Amino acid sequence: MREICFYLAGAGAVFFSALMLFQRGLYAGAACLLGALLQVGVLLYLAGSPLVGFLQVVIYAGGVMALIVVAVMSAPADDRDAAMWGVFSVPRPLVAGSVLLLGVELALACAGGGAPGAVGATGALDKTLGNVLFGPYALATEAAALLLFVAALALVSGPQRRAR
């Protein structure tokens, strides 16, 4: 059952990625990317790491996609953009169906039973991930955290500097 879910999620990810490539409107492209990232989250879950899949959905499909939508909304809206704004080259229910597909895949994966990672992985790596992150890779972890902090500062201080 998990292998079927894996193939389903892989096909969904590639499908929505290819769809994104052929979208003329930025908003439509962002919606297709959201579908692809949700499917990648399922792939990571099924590949043996539910934690990384969860991070993928929360950080990419959540935070980064929200920022992308804000950036798309603040794009200059001249006549050409206005014409392209709501253009979907595919039916909108298909894009909305990516969320439904995510639920179906997770339900099928859970119905299969057993530990995650039936597609070639052990599934026990998440337990040792913390030891690795704050052991031999502690410096890299701290550097990544500092980088995220600086990026958040850039996000906050940018509009304030413009306001002055």
Next chain:
Amino acid sequence: MTPAVQVGLALFGLGLAAVALRGRLLAMLLGLELMIAGVTVILTYQAGVFGDPAGLAAVVLIIAVAAAEAVVGLCLILRLHHAGLSGEASSLSELRE
């Protein structure tokens, strides 16, 4: 080649095509995110196959760095918009001249 690697390579290739073929900076950034997603799929799968938690640590660090990259990239694009420049990559030719 395993299905996970095939999917990862397909995502990477489609993202690369988006970066190379699209002219808008935001669309290029979307392609970049897709490329990183492909890399994370391959790394996570291989970490599971070899039972090496260092691979997962690399994936977590890549996700963090990529999120920071997306934030900085979107900030720069927003600045361009507020400066009155278009979002086309071809319009940024100051260094080329």
